[in-house]
């Protein structure tokens with residue numbers, strides 16, 4: 001089976017992990033700060049805070065921005081559930097902004113309209129979490145210009161997008177946001193096995209995220225509220241979590257950073273080949289905004305239904321039968337049973353729901369070879385020609 005995505009692990013990656021296993025520190029050693037520094041340097045942000053997953057990073061980012069009971073957070077429905085769950089972990093309410101039918105990213109006009117309505121009803125969100133779907137940055141400057149005057153803070157969920165750029169700047173520079181989150185799950189652009197990172201240019205946000213990452217505990221005398229009892233002294237000053245990344249994972253992540261540009265280059269090459277090979281077929285190709293240079297975590301096409309019959313489903317089944325692991329990203333978050341239980345209804349975000357009925361993710365990863373590529377494209381052609 002050709003998977004839709006797959007990690008690439010080199011001998012050097014393996015060696016770096018083994019080296020940690022032979023060292024003194026399996027966790028809280030020197031490699032997490034080094035991995036943080038490497039990512040911060042790459043994306044041009046001042047601070048980076050690693051954690052054990054992007055989900056944890058989203059959670060501590062919300063906490064650092066003060067999200068709590070009574071607050072509202074907005075994200076898009078076309079994302080992995082973690083982008084929305086993080087707000088609920090903080091006791092806040094979540095709501096969604098519909099997407100653009102061509103880029104599959106947050107629709108700026110839908111955001112503008114929803115902000116207008118929310119202002120009227122006094123229900124503005126505290127935080128907006130735009131998601132850079134498939135690796136393509138949202139239109140961050142326009143989003144920032146709408147949110148900033150209203151005091152709305154921004155967390156970019158860039159789980160798909162490390163190595164991408166927006167207006168010539170690396171995703172993660174945080175020029176138009178407070179915090180940006182990356183994921184290092186094995187299907188993503190680079191991996192640490194599991195892992196996430198939050199980057200920011202705001203020192204106090206970084207400090208706060210570090211605190212929430214590690215139980216809310218500080219060993220910094222300047223943060224103590226009492227006189228230390230002795231050299232062993234530390235204080236818990238917030239309710240935090242154990243969201244730490246281990247040095248084993250950081251070693252892998254750090255080693256993978258060296259390949260980031262190459263991985264993204266390969267993905268972009270494959271994406272261009274898909275765009276070329278599928279041109280003219282009755283499918284909608286993923287439109288790229290001229291300000292964004294995607295890292296192509298995913299290559300998603302839309303397969304419109306024919307006479308009420310889902311051609312997407314037919315393609316999905318036929319391709320799986322032929323050993324091509326196409327996938328669908330995403331089931332709209334608000335359609336999951338849990339989200340329906342807390343009050344969301346089908347029909348609330350129609351652009352995203354229509355998109356979901358047609359979306360199909362084709363395999364894309366650095367090691368996808370030209371024979372596999374031909375098989376995938378042939379499969380798409382064959383099924384579509386039956387009509």
Ligand SMILES: *Cc1c(COP(=O)(O)O)cnc(C)c1O
Pocket residue numbers: 053054055056079080082083131157159160182183184185194195196
């Ligand atoms: C993968 C992903 C996450 C969660 O990442 P983990 O590292 O697995 O916790 C969050 N948001 C989006 C958009 C993702 O794709």
